[in-house]
Each structure stands twice: as structure tokens, then as C-alpha cells.
Amino acid sequence: MTAEKLTYEEMEAKLGEAQEILHALRHHEVDAIVGDRDIALVRLQEVEEALHKAKAELEERVVERTAELAKVNRQLQETLQSQKRIQQQGERSARESREHAELLDLAHDMIFVHDMDGRIVFWNRGAELTYGWKREEAIGQLSHELLKTEFAEPLLRITARIIKEGWWEGELVRTTRAGRQVTVAARWALRRDAEGRPAAILEIDHDITARKQAEREMTEAWRFAESIIDTMQEALVVLDAQLRIISANRSFHETFGVDPQQIVGQSLPTLGSGLWADSALYHRLREVLMAGGSFEGFEIECNGGEPKAFVLSARPIRPPAHGAERILLVIQDVTLCKRQQRVIEADKEQLGSLTEELLMIEERQRRQIAQALHDSVGQSLAFSKRELNLLRQRGPEEVRGRLQEVCAQLDDAIKHTRDLTFELSPSTLYTLGLQTALEELAEQFAESEGFHCQVEGPGDGIPLSEQVRSLLYRAVRELLVNVAKHAEARNVRIILDHDEQGFRIAVQDDGKGFDISILKGRGKGRGFGMLSVRERLVHIGGAFAVESEQGQGTKVTMTIPIDCGQPSSWGFEGRST
Amino acid sequence: MPIRILLADDHTIVLQGLSRFLREQEDMEVVGQAKDGLATVALARELSPDIVIMDISMPGLSGVEATRQIHNEKPKIGIIGLSMHAAKRYVQEMYRAGARGYLLKDCDFDELMAAIRAVAAGSTYFAGEFATIVASETERGSAARGG
Amino acid sequence: MARYRLRLFIAGDEINSAAAKASLDRICAEDLGGDCRIEIVDILRDARLAVAEGIVVTPALLITGPGLRTVVLGNLTDAGKVRAALQRGSEKP
Numbered sequence: 001m002t003a004e005k006l007t008y009e010e011m012e013a014k015l016g017e018a019q020e021i022l023h024a025l026r027h028h029e030v031d032a033i034v035g036d037r038d039i040a041l042v043r044l045q046e047v048e049e050a051l052h053k054a055k056a057e058l059e060e061r062v063v064e065r066t067a068e069l070a071k072v073n074r075q076l077q078e079t080l081q082s083q084k085r086i087q088q089q090g091e092r093s094a095r096e097s098r099e100h101a102e103l104l105d106l107a108h109d110m111i112f113v114h115d116m117d118g119r120i121v122f123w124n125r126g127a128e129l130t131y132g133w134k135r136e137e138a139i140g141q142l143s144h145e146l147l148k149t150e151f152a153e154p155l156l157r158i159t160a161r162i163i164k165e166g167w168w169e170g171e172l173v174r175t176t177r178a179g180r181q182v183t184v185a186a187r188w189a190l191r192r193d194a195e196g197r198p199a200a201i202l203e204i205d206h207d208i209t210a211r212k213q214a215e216r217e218m219t220e221a222w223r224f225a226e227s228i229i230d231t232m233q234e235a236l237v238v239l240d241a242q243l244r245i246i247s248a249n250r251s252f253h254e255t256f257g258v259d260p261q262q263i264v265g266q267s268l269p270t271l272g273s274g275l276w277a278d279s280a281l282y283h284r285l286r287e288v289l290m291a292g293g294s295f296e297g298f299e300i301e302c303n304g305g306e307p308k309a310f311v312l313s314a315r316p317i318r319p320p321a322h323g324a325e326r327i328l329l330v331i332q333d334v335t336l337c338k339r340q341q342r343v344i345e346a347d348k349e350q351l352g353s354l355t356e357e358l359l360m361i362e363e364r365q366r367r368q369i370a371q372a373l374h375d376s377v378g379q380s381l382a383f384s385k386r387e388l389n390l391l392r393q394r395g396p397e398e399v400r401g402r403l404q405e406v407c408a409q410l411d412d413a414i415k416h417t418r419d420l421t422f423e424l425s426p427s428t429l430y431t432l433g434l435q436t437a438l439e440e441l442a443e444q445f446a447e448s449e450g451f452h453c454q455v456e457g458p459g460d461g462i463p464l465s466e467q468v469r470s471l472l473y474r475a476v477r478e479l480l481v482n483v484a485k486h487a488e489a490r491n492v493r494i495i496l497d498h499d500e501q502g503f504r505i506a507v508q509d510d511g512k513g514f515d516i517s518i519l520k521g522r523g524k525g526r527g528f529g530m531l532s533v534r535e536r537l538v539h540i541g542g543a544f545a546v547e548s549e550q551g552q553g554t555k556v557t558m559t560i561p562i563d564c565g566q567p568s569s570w571g572f573e574g575r576s577t
Numbered sequence: 578m579p580i581r582i583l584l585a586d587d588h589t590i591v592l593q594g595l596s597r598f599l600r601e602q603e604d605m606e607v608v609g610q611a612k613d614g615l616a617t618v619a620l621a622r623e624l625s626p627d628i629v630i631m632d633i634s635m636p637g638l639s640g641v642e643a644t645r646q647i648h649n650e651k652p653k654i655g656i657i658g659l660s661m662h663a664a665k666r667y668v669q670e671m672y673r674a675g676a677r678g679y680l681l682k683d684c685d686f687d688e689l690m691a692a693i694r695a696v697a698a699g700s701t702y703f704a705g706e707f708a709t710i711v712a713s714e715t716e717r718g719s720a721a722r723g724g
Numbered sequence: 725m726a727r728y729r730l731r732l733f734i735a736g737d738e739i740n741s742a743a744a745k746a747s748l749d750r751i752c753a754e755d756l757g758g759d760c761r762i763e764i765v766d767i768l769r770d771a772r773l774a775v776a777e778g779i780v781v782t783p784a785l786l787i788t789g790p791g792l793r794t795v796v797l798g799n800l801t802d803a804g805k806v807r808a809a810l811q812r813g814s815e816k817p
Contacts, residue, residue: 031734
């Protein structure tokens with residue numbers, strides 16, 4: 001009696017322990033499971049955390065790099081724009097000065113005569129119009145006082161020259177009646193009287209104020225343009241018809257480390273010890289010369305010394321009807337851009353590898369824990385239940401009721417252990433193969449989600465490595481979760497298929513479909529699960545294709561090339577079944 | 578003559594519990610115990626037991642494969658799957674491999690004995706929840722034979 | 725308190741094991757005034773004792789004494805659970 005009662009208590013304690021074990025496992029408080037033969041270390045939580053952390057860090061880095069790249073690209077765009085503006089400005093001021101010159105051609109010249117004392121004796125219509133005084137007001141006035149003439153050289157010297165040579169030419173600045181300063185190109189001629197003595201000076205003035213102004217503006221515009229050209233990041237170089245350098249900006253000198261004085265006249269192909277002797281480039285440049293066209297976005301990479309990458313654009317300067325006399329060549333240094341791109345690619349690749357590795361470790365751990373759970377906890381629970389049932393039948397009446405309760409609880413614990421084991425790692429995947437495991441999964445989804453779910457395939461004759469098997473299983477699971485969450489489908493087909501090239505799984509539903517352009521974004525939500533499946537597949541050399549339209553259902557096809565589907569050193573060790 | 582039984586399970590606790598109980602039965606005799614698939618096949622060949630109680634998850638050769646080999650060599654040996662696995666795929670696989678019974682490990686001893694006696698008498702015994710699986714398998718089999 | 729034997733089964737320096745060790749030390753100092761002796765059993769060095777005592781997972785605190793056997797699982801950060809177990813122990817004759 002005492003012995004049997006003790007056994008019952010032992011049983012009760014055993015059940016309590018089993019429930020405690022399940023609790024501790026679910027809360028990640030377990031470090032190791034002691035099996036019959038070995039000890040399984042449990043580090044699932046650590047792996048999950050490391051995975052999330054590493055993933056977040058690397059994603060952040062990729063985002064940063066992408067932003068840097070965007071910035072560099074934007075800068076390049078801006079400088080390209082400013083370069084275009086400068087060219088337009090240059091063309092405009094040239095046109096304006098031509099128009100001004102025409103204006104000057106039409107203007108009336110000012111003509112007047114003053115005697116040797118400087119008193120005005122003649123005053124024409126042009127002088128009236130320009131200087132502002134009527135003829136009757138001007139006559140008799142001292143011309144240089146009236147007009148406040150500013151001389152470029154002393155008047156005495158001018159007078160000496162005109163008496164000696166009979167004429168003088170030069171620029172003068174005068175002030176009109178309205179107070180406006182006028183610059184004139186003046187021509188003086190000496191008139192002599194009958195005895196040959198100097199009698200008067202005839203002066204013809206041409207108003208060049210506008211021209212002067214235009215010249216000043218032009219100079220300023222050029223200075224402005226030059227300062228921009230010199231501060232530009234792109235190297236600019238102007239070539240003649242023989243591809244010799246006519247001029248270049250500071251960036252060009254710096255980029256190629258050449259002396260601004262020595263560069264002029266050199267042929268472009270000889271620069272940098274012939275690094276620029278690219279036949280495709282010269283073909284394009286000759287086309288510009290011959291036909292007057294232009295090109296943009298010609299990429300060239302120089303690998304001598306420090307590797308550099310450039311993007312070249314060329315356009316003709318002063319395009320005549322046949323070909324150009326000169327070429328403006330714009331050289332953008334995109335080395336940094338390229339390098340950033342490569343770093344991003346490398347980061348992405350690294351992220352993929354790390355993610356894959358961590359997911360593999362997680363999968364392996366899940367499987368070990370599931371196996372240990374099945375081997376030790378499950379077996380002893382089943383054993384306890386069977387023994388306890390026996391005890392119940394043989395034991396005295398008064399303990400039967402309580403034993404019955406304990407058995408019911410044990411049943412519960414066994415079911416939980418089974419669910420947890422399946423959740424962690426479905427054993428059918430490794431013992432009976434992918435198709436069987438997918439069939440099991442499909443049944444489960446059909447039961448819980450209420451859609452019809454069917455697996456079609458050739459049976460399990462395809463040798464797939466355990467890594468690929470678990471990846472595809474998780475991928476299909478992810479897709480089914482997606483279908484259940486969003487698609488409102490009634491029928492789902494999982495189609496397995498293989499040939500010499502590779503292995504394919506398609507998951508096809510008749511649900512409401514979706515706009516696949518959301519897969520291009522990086523957002524969370526519906527596309528996120530698909531994106532991570534795609535990344536994993538692409539990483540191991542597979543492919544992932546989505547066909548969907550609103551209202552037309554969705555078909556996702558995953559392809560694995562045969563050489564990476566074979567069992568390999570990636571496979572886990574362990575029991576074959 | 579008692580029913581001669583071979584036990585195959587890689588868990589000592591299961592082997593001990595089963596053999597202790599079976600020894601109490603007058604009409605049964607445990608003639609051998611094996612802890613992996615290969616040993617099970619070898620012992621079945623050597624001892625020609627009436628019944629093999631077969632676990633599925635075993636090191637080396639799986640219970641399904643061991644069942645297939647034993648059934649092919651000696652179809653008279655009755656094989657009963659006794660596993661933790663409740664997934665119907667395992668039941669199907671065991672049935673296709675030649676097993677004539679399938680029980681979950683947490684079943685009652687009564688049920689186990691009933692299964693042993695039924696299979697030893699040339700019948701089949703599949704626990705209640707698996708009966709439909711076997712029925713559809715039988716249908717599949719006869720359809721295949723008929724077609 | 726010394727009538728009870730406290731044995732803590734751990735797996736090396738794994739996170740939960742280390743946490744369990746620290747928690748138990750604290751409970752000893754705070755609740756028992758340091759009046760206790762803890763045996764630490766590392767299953768990675770020798771799992772035989774764990775198997776013999778039926779310890780399936782670690783960390784696990786095994787409290788034994790006359791007519792008493794209690795196991796507390798997990799990292800023992802829930803001090804209440806440990807206290808309750810110790811309390812249960814002291815109620816017994």
C-alpha cells in the first residue's frame with residue numbers, strides 16, 4: 001500500500017517536472033537537454049538575437065551606403081547642370097554683343113567744330129540728340145567745359161599732336177546735359193585757314209558706351225564662367241580637330257596631375273602614358289568631329305596605378321554644317337561611385353552569407369532540440385503514461401480517480417511536446433523527404449485556414465541537400481502564411497517538378513492577387529516575407545519569380561539549379577531517420 | 578506455444594518497460610531486443626520471431642527501412658510500429674513497408690497486447706485514429722492491383 | 725536549512741546556467757543569511773549524476789532532504805519559485 005502510494009507520488013512529480021520542462025523551454029530558460037546518449041546544447045535564443053542584430057546592422061549599413069551613393073550621384077548631376085548653364089550663358093552674351101554692335105552701326109554720330117580756343121562753332125543733330133544741348137545753346141561755349149571731357153592723356157599733348165600731324169583718335173568720356181556719362185570714340189581733324197595756320201578742330205564722336213558696357217559684362221560673364229568651371233568637380237578639356245588640348249580647367253589638371261602650362265598642345269591619347277589611348281573613345285570623338293553630333297555617358301576605366309573610373313561626355317563647340325572644329329570633353333570621375341557600388345554589393349553579399357549561415361545554425365539547433373525533446377522528454381512521458389495506466393488498473397479503488405486525472409494531464413503534455421517538436425523542426429522533412437513534409441504542411445494549412453491545399457509532384461525521388469530541403473520547406477511555409485493572411489484563396493496548389501537543369505516548386509493560388517510592384521520596395525508588410533525568401537534563394541544560386549495581378553491569383557515559382565540541390569557537405573550529421 | 582516477440586527501440590527506458598510487462602504475460606515471450614535498425618534486421622533473420630515491435634526513429638537504419646527489409650525476407654513475421662510520431666505519413670510509410678499494426682507509444686498496455694495478439698493471429702491492428710488512413714491505403718493498393 | 729541538500733545542475737558557462745548560479749547565490753545571501761551550501765554539477769564535465777537523478781534539462785536546482793525531492797528548472801530569475809520550493813522543504817518534518 002505504502003509502496004504503491006509512493007509510486008503514485010513519483011508519477012505526479014514526474015508530470016510536474018514534464019510541465020516545468022515545457023515551460024522552461026518555451027521561455028528560453030534551458031541551456032541543455034540531457035538525452036539518453038548525448039547532451040544537446042540549446043542556444044536558440046542567442047542565435048535568434050545574433051541573427052536579428054546582425055541583420056539590422058547590415059541592413060543599416062546598406063541603407064547608409066545607398067544614401068551616400070545617392071548623394072554622390074546628386075552632386076554629379078548638379079555639376080553637370082551648372083556646366084550646361086555656363087555654356088548657355090556664354091552663348092547668350094556672345095549673341096547680345098553682336099546685337100549691340102549692330103545697334104552702334106545704326107546710331108547717329110556726333111559731329112561738331114570748335115576753334116583753337118575751344119569755343120564751339122558747329123553742332124550737328126547727332127550732338128544735339130546725344131549731348132542734350134540745342135545748337136544755339138552750344139555755339140560759343142567752351143566744348144571741353146560744356147561736356148566735362150575726361151581725357152585719357154593730357155590735352156596739351158593731344159593738341160601738340162594734332163597741330164603736328166593734323167589728326168587724333170582716341171576714347172573720351174563726356175557728360176551730357178542730363179548728367180549721363182558717355183564714352184565716345186573720337187576722331188579729330190585740324191582745319192587750317194588760308195595762311196595755313198590752325199583755325200579749328202573738327203570732331204566726330206561715335207558713342208561706344210553700350211559697347212563698353214557689353215564688353216565689361218562679357219568680361220564679367222567670362223570671369224564668372226571661368227570661376228565656376230575651375231571649381232567644378234568634373235574635368236573639362238577643349239580639344240582641337242587633331243585632339244590636341246586647347247584648354248582645360250583646374251579639375252582636369254588635378255585629376256591627371258599635369259602642369260597647366262605644359263598641357264596645352266599635347267595630344268589626348270598621349271596623356272597618362274597612353275592610358276587614354278582607347279580606340280572606342282577615339283572612334284566616338286572622330287564621329288563628333290566629322291558629323292557634329294555629341295555623346296554622353298561613355299564609361300572608361302583606367303587600371304594603371306590607382307584604378308579609376310570615368311564617365312565622358314563630348315559635344316562640339318561652334319558646330320558648323322560639317323563636323324566640329326573643337327570638342328568640349330567633360331570627364332566625370334566616378335571612381336568613388338563605382339567603389340561605393342562595389343562596397344554595397346559586397347555588403348549585400350556578406351549580409352546574404354551571414355543571414356544564410358545564421359539561419360542554417362538556427363535550423364540545426366531547432367532540429368537538435370526537437371530531436372532531444374522527442375528522445376528524452378517525449379519518450380519518458382509516453383513511458384510514464386503507459387506505466388501509470390497499468391498502475392491505475394491494478395491499484396486500489398481510491399486512487400483510480402486521481403490517477404485518471406494525472407493520465408489526462410500527461411496526455412496533454414505529450415500532445416504539447418509533439419506540437420512543439422513539429423513547430424521546431426518537422427521530422428518528416430528529414431526522414432520522409434520534402435514532398436511528404438509539404439503534404440503534411442498542406443494538410444495542416446488546409447485544416448486551420450480553410451482553403452483547399454494540394455501537393456502535386458513526382459514523389460520523393462529527388463536528392464536534395466538538407467540545407468536546400470529546409471530552405472524550400474521554410475519558403476513554402478512562408479508563402480502559405482502569406483496566402484492565408486492576404487490572398488482570400490479557395491484553392492492552393494503546390495507543384496513540385498524537376499529536370500536536368502534543376503528543381504522547381506510553384507505555389508499557386510486563386511485568390512485576389514496583388515500588385516507585384518510592391519516587391520520592388522524595401523517595406524515590411526506583404527512583400528517582406530517574399531523578399532527574404534527571394535534573397536535566400538538568390539544567395540544559393542536559385543531564382544524566385546512572382547506572377548500576379550489584382551484579382552487574378554498569384555503564382556510564385558522557386559527554382560534551384562541541380563548542382564546546388566544535391567546533398568553535399570552542407571548536410572547535417574546525425575541520424576538518418 | 579507463446580508468441581515470440583522481438584523488441585526494437587533505441588530507448589532503454591522503453592525496452593525495459595515493455596519487456597518487464599510482456600514477461601508477465603503467459604502467452605508471450607520476449608526473445609530479443611535491438612537498439613538500432615541493422616541489429617533489428619539481423620536479429621529478425623536469426624530468431625524468426627512471430628512479432629517485431631518496431632520504433633521508427635532509430636540510429637542507422639530507420640524503422641521504416643528495417644520493416645521493409647524484414648517484410649521482404651520473411652513476410653510471415655508480423656511487424657507492429659510503436660512510435661512517438663502521430664503524423665499519418667509515418668503510418669502510411671510503415672503500412673507500405675509491410676507493417677501490420679501501428680500504435681502510439683503512450684498507448685495502454687491493453688491495447689498493445691490486443692495488437693500483438695491480433696497480428697500474431699494473422700490479422701492487422703491499427704489504433705483507432707489511424708484506421709481511416711489504412712483503409713484508404715488498402716483502397717489505393719487494390720486500385721493499383723486492379724488497374 | 726543545512727538539512728537540505730542543494731544541487732545546481734548546469735551546462736558550463738551557458739547564459740541560463742550562469743544566470744541560475746548568480747540568482748541562487750543571491751537568494752542564499754538574502755533569504756538564508758548565507759547559511760547554505762550549494763553543490764554545482766556541470767553536466768558538460770560529467771552527465772552521469774544528472775542521468776542518475778533524472779535531470780533532463782539544465783539549469784536545474786535539485787533540493788533533496790529526508791522525504792523531500794524538488795526540482796526547480798530554468799534560470800532561477802524568478803526567486804519566488806525557489807523560495808516556494810525551499811519553503812515547501814521546511815514544512816516537512
